[in-house]
Structures are given as C-alpha cells and as structure tokens.
Amino acid sequence: MAETTGKIKRHWMVHYVDAAEPGSTTPNYVRLGDDLEELSVEMNANIETTRNILGGVSTRLDSYEPQASVDPYYAEVGSPLHTRLQKIVDERQTLDDLKTTVVEVHLWEEDEEASGTYVAYKEDAIIEVASYGGDTTGYQIPFNIHYIGNRVKGTFDVSTKTFTPDA
Amino acid sequence: MNIIEQVKQILADCPLVSDLMGATNEIRIDFTEDNPVSIGLYPTGDQLLKEDILGNQDRQHNFVLYAVFQGFNDYNRLANSTFLLNLAYYLEHAATGQEIEVTIDNKTVSGKLTKLNSANGMLYGYQDGTLSGPVTYQIQIYAEYHIESEGL
Numbered sequence: 001m002a003e004t005t006g007k008i009k010r011h012w013m014v015h016y017v018d019a020a021e022p023g024s025t026t027p028n029y030v031r032l033g034d035d036l037e038e039l040s041v042e043m044n045a046n047i048e049t050t051r052n053i054l055g056g057v058s059t060r061l062d063s064y065e066p067q068a069s070v071d072p073y074y075a076e077v078g079s080p081l082h083t084r085l086q087k088i089v090d091e092r093q094t095l096d097d098l099k100t101t102v103v104e105v106h107l108w109e110e111d112e113e114a115s116g117t118y119v120a121y122k123e124d125a126i127i128e129v130a131s132y133g134g135d136t137t138g139y140q141i142p143f144n145i146h147y148i149g150n151r152v153k154g155t156f157d158v159s160t161k162t163f164t165p166d167a
Numbered sequence: 168m169n170i171i172e173q174v175k176q177i178l179a180d181c182p183l184v185s186d187l188m189g190a191t192n193e194i195r196i197d198f199t200e201d202n203p204v205s206i207g208l209y210p211t212g213d214q215l216l217k218e219d220i221l222g223n224q225d226r227q228h229n230f231v232l233y234a235v236f237q238g239f240n241d242y243n244r245l246a247n248s249t250f251l252l253n254l255a256y257y258l259e260h261a262a263t264g265q266e267i268e269v270t271i272d273n274k275t276v277s278g279k280l281t282k283l284n285s286a287n288g289m290l291y292g293y294q295d296g297t298l299s300g301p302v303t304y305q306i307q308i309y310a311e312y313h314i315e316s317e318g319l
Contacts, residue, residue: 011221031221033223034223035223037218037220
C-alpha cells in the first residue's frame with residue numbers, strides 16, 4: 001500500500017459487488033470502477049422538517065435510502081458481473097433474484113495485524129439494470145445498486161476477495 | 168514496445184505502405200527523405216483523455232505522417248490522395264488491442280491500443296516550389312490507448 005497520509009485518492013475507496021448467483025454460498029466479488037469517471041453513493045436521507053410554535057425549525061433525519069449508479073458499464077465476455085447482469089436482462093428477473101451484497105473497502109485503513117486486509121463494510125443490496133444496449137462504443141448494461149441495510153463492519157482481504165465480519 | 172513504436176509497426180505492417188515502399192525502405196521517425204517515396208512518422212504529443220476511479224487511464228498520442236510522393240500530374244496526385252484515403256480506412260480497423268508498455272516515473276505498466284483514426288490527409292507542400300518535383304502529403308493520426316492503474 002502506498003502512503004496513507006493527506007488527501008485520500010479516489011481509488012482507495014473501493015466498491016465491490018457480489019456477482020455470484022442468488023443463493024450461492026460463495027460470494028464472487030467484482031471491483032467496480034473500470035470506465036467510470038465517477039461513482040457516488042447517493043445517501044438519499046429521509047428528512048422531516050417542521051416549524052414549531054416558537055418559530056424555530058425542528059429537523060429529523062430518520063433513515064437513508066442509499067443508491068449508486070454504475071454508468072457506463074461495458075459488458076465483457078467472461079466477466080462474472082456481466083454474466084449476472086445479462087441473466088437479469090434475459091430472464092427479466094425480479095424480487096429476490098436481484099439480491100446481492102456490496103462491500104466498501106477503505107484502502108487507507110490497513111489492518112495492522114494482517115497485511116493486505118482493510119477495514120470494510122458489507123451491506124445487502126438490490127441490482128437494478130437501468131438499460132442495456134448503448135452506442136457504438138460497446139455493449140453497455142448500466143445499472144443501479146440499491147443498498148437495503150444489514151450493514152456489517154469487518155475486514156476485506158483484497159487478494160482473496162473475502163470479507164470477514166468483526167467478532 | 169511503446170505507443171510510438173507500436174504505431175510505427177502497424178504502419179510498417181500495412182500492405183498499402185509496404186507495397187508502396189518496397190522491402191528496402193522503412194518508415195522513419197521525425198524524418199523524411201527528399202526523394203519519393205519516403206514516409207516519416209512525426210509524434211506530436213500525448214494527452215490524457217479520461218481517468219476512471221480505479222486510476223486506469225485512456226490516453227491519446229498524436230502523430231503526423233508525412234509522405235514524399237511524385238505529384239507531377241493528376242494521375243499521380245489522385246493516386247496519392249487515394250493512398251491516404253485507403254490508409255485512413257485501414258487505420259480505423261487496425262487497432263485490435265495490441266499490447267504497449269508505458270513507463271511513468273520509472274514504473275512500467277501495460278496497456279493496449281484501443282483505437283486509431285486519422286484526419287486532414289492532404290497535400291502539404293512542394294519540395295521545389297512546383298509540382299514538377301517531389302511533393303509532401305500529410306495525414307494526422309490519433310492513437311488512443313488504455314493503461315491499467317497497477318503500479319501507477
């Protein structure tokens with residue numbers, strides 16, 4: 001790992017999505033980012049603001065509906081993520097067939113006891129294929145990831161691509 | 168092989184070029200002979216097109232290819248312009264992911280050629296000030312390539 005001081009480079013915040021088939025016991029994490037000049041997780045906080053009788057404002061934030069848009073995504077033969085997305089398209093999958101997990105890895109927070117292992121957060125998610133086709137630059141399947149909770153802190157080994165929840 | 172060497176190699180392998188130049192001639196870098204037929208490839212700079220969030224880069228290297236031909240009559244000049252037209256067509260399909268090496272800050276990373284295209288193929292100048300002598304044609308070539316972030 002390079003120096004971990006100062007401003008954090010964008011590629012140190014890593015997003016993985018599990019491309020394994022639903023129901024599979026072994027996750028197959030694929031790193032997102034190829035061809036993406038930007039990838040942001042929109043928090044979509046639910047905020048209620050009320051004005052009280054004293055003239056003040058009361059603001060309550062009670063939940064989030066995080067969502068990320070992966071656009072463009074260029075389909076690549078042999079990529080497990082492409083296989084998963086293509087199956088969603090071909091079979092018009094819905095409901096639990098769209099479930100997956102995502103892991104966010106902090107490459108600037110390396111585990112002191114295990115080299116190559118970093119602080120990470122895993123969360124359940126739903127894959128929504130937004131469209132497929134695209135222009136002449138290549139076959140594209142842009143998709144959205146909806147984070148649905150069950151967020152767990154742990155560590156992620158980037159060489160084996162395995163997540164281990166904290167005890 | 169860096170991007171300049173790779174583009175030179177693609178041009179050297181192009182049947183249009185080899186048929187024109189024969190076996191003894193070669194494409195020169197930043198140089199053309201005064202007499203026809205001579206072809207020189209002039210690199211004119213490199214630029215970053217975009218960078219993804221992993222640090223992978225799409226870059227473009229620009230070239231001008233100068234070719235010294237005979238341009239005495241319409242037959243010659245039509246042949247010369249047709250050569251540039253056919254070369255432009257050829258280049259559009261010549262990028263097939265050829266491997267290239269990029270060295271940045273003493274770190275060598277691999278990349279691949281993704282696209283070749285061209286523009287402004289035209290008569291550029293007269294060697295002797297008239298059409299009776301050799302004339303120089305030019306075509307600008309743009310080589311797009313992708314390099315992986317590993318090691319950057």
